[in-house]
Amino acid sequence: MIRINENYAKLKASYLFADIARRVGAYAAAHPGRAVIRMGIGDVTEPLPPACVEALHAAAAEMSERATFKGYGPEQGYPFLRELISRHDYGERGCNVEPDEIFVSDGAKCDCANIQEIFAADARLAIPDPVYPVYVDTNVMAGRTGQAADGRYEGILYLEATESNGYVPGVPDAPADLVYLCFPNNPTGAVATKARLAQWVAYAKRNGAVILYDSAYEAYIRDPAVPHSIYEVEGARDVAIEFRSFSKTAGFTGMRCAYAVVPKSLTAPDGAGRPQALHSLWHRRQTTKTNGVSYPVQRAAAAIYTEAGRKQVRGLTDFYLGNARLIRAAMARLGLACAGGEDAPYVWVNVGRGSWEFFDLLLERAQVVCTPGAGFGRCGEGHVRISAFNSRENVEEALARIAAALG
Numbered sequence: 280m281i282r283i284n285e286n287y288a289k290l291k292a293s294y295l296f297a298d299i300a301r302r303v304g305a306y307a308a309a310h311p312g313r314a315v316i317r318m319g320i321g322d323v324t325e326p327l328p329p330a331c332v333e334a335l336h337a338a339a340a341e342m343s344e345r346a347t348f349k350g351y352g353p354e355q356g357y358p359f360l361r362e363l364i365s366r367h368d369y370g371e372r373g374c375n376v377e378p379d380e381i382f383v384s385d386g387a388k389c390d391c392a393n394i395q396e397i398f399a400a401d402a403r404l405a406i407p408d409p410v411y412p413v414y415v416d417t418n419v420m421a422g423r424t425g426q427a428a429d430g431r432y433e434g435i436l437y438l439e440a441t442e443s444n445g446y447v448p449g450v451p452d453a454p455a456d457l458v459y460l461c462f463p464n465n466p467t468g469a470v471a472t473k474a475r476l477a478q479w480v481a482y483a484k485r486n487g488a489v490i491l492y493d494s495a496y497e498a499y500i501r502d503p504a505v506p507h508s509i510y511e512v513e514g515a516r517d518v519a520i521e522f523r524s525f526s527k528t529a530g531f532t533g534m535r536c537a538y539a540v541v542p543k544s545l546t547a548p549d550g551a552g553r554p555q556a557l558h559s560l561w562h563r564r565q566t567t568k569t570n571g572v573s574y575p576v577q578r579a580a581a582a583i584y585t586e587a588g589r590k591q592v593r594g595l596t597d598f599y600l601g602n603a604r605l606i607r608a609a610m611a612r613l614g615l616a617c618a619g620g621e622d623a624p625y626v627w628v629n630v631g632r633g634s635w636e637f638f639d640l641l642l643e644r645a646q647v648v649c650t651p652g653a654g655f656g657r658c659g660e661g662h663v664r665i666s667a668f669n670s671r672e673n674v675e676e677a678l679a680r681i682a683a684a685l686g
């Protein structure tokens with residue numbers, strides 16, 4: 280008789296944003312006249328850059344003519360997009376990433392979720408706390424952890440990001456096989472220096488580990504000293520896979536386009552100790568399980584690399600960073616210390632009390648929704664994440680209400 284995958288039973292009962300939605304829904308039902316401003320969920324609010332819209336229209340026109348119609352495309356993405364990514368996202372930063380090392384996909388979420396399939400079931404995990412929950416939950420589903428106890432799963436080496444380390448975890452003494460890193464970070468907004476990333480690359484080499492580097496928020500980096508890619512660190516091509524997304528770069532959360540870089544020089548041994556190219560495994564996985572991203576969406580993504588597209592993307596990310604600056608300044612006026620918001624669209628606020636308690640307080644007194652840090656892991660307790668993804672009007676109104684409620 281068929282049985283379920285019982286690893287799913289180990290997952291914590293509900294997803295963080297579902298919990299938040301339930302509390303906000305109950306509040307709104309009890310106070311129908313009060314408009315709630317959502318400063319919690321990390322979804323963009325501003326429309327697509329015009330260059331992307333133009334490219335979408337042109338691609339739709341191509342799809343309408345027999346001569347230019349496109350059916351299935353290459354599973355790994357069209358060469359026109361992979362070449363632009365290679366040249367602009369990497370070549371211009373002095374990193375060598377070949378077009379055929381780039382796998383275009385419909386999201387960094389699914390890439391981060393799916394990549395663990397190509398590694399051994401008993402791979403030892405090192406995962407940050409607090410964390411984007413996908414890294415943990417997908418490994419729980421795959422059976423790489425034990426049960427959860429007190430908010431943590433057995434079998435995961437947690438990399439603690441706290442105020443004392445500037446929310447950037449250092450390399451642990453203990454070994455791990457698969458290391459998840461995310462910079463600029465969700466939820467803390469922290470960024471890693473090149474020196475810190477070099478320590479992680481050295482750790483991976485020492486331990487025969489692979490780093491899974493999520494840089495979905497790369498487009499928000501403004502400090503010229505902060506690395507945009509882990510491949511800016513020498514030797515990283517031998518130990519790291521990198522994930523990027525157009526979601527937050529160009530407002531593509533509803534379009535779906537992202538990519539993973541798997542260098543051809545990156546190998547891991549099989550059971551007999553023979554090195555195997557991870558590029559071949561991921562290629563096999565992707566060509567078997569996906570038919571890729573639609574042609575119009577890839578054309579729209581390619582448009583961000585035009586001169587107009589680049590300016591528009593910069594304008595979009597600058598706009599959200601302007602919101603982040605306002606949020607940081609408002610928190611400072613309230614005497615609350617915060618991280619992030621300078622090279623990232625998230626502000627991580629140390630609220631000096633329980634994070635759900637602060638969430639309830641903001642909802643009750645200011646009708647503003649933030650994200651309780653405890654939902655991202657034990658080290659998130661005492662913090663909330665405030666997102667800069669909103670209209671300027673909403674940000675200003677929310678901050679005024681918070682100041683009146685807490686000032």
Ligand code: PLP
Nearest residue numbers: 386387388411465495524526537
């Ligand atoms: N990685 C991180 C760290 C994220 O915060 C998110 C979205 O919130 C994603 C990946 C998902 O990106 P995508 O929209 O490309 O699936």
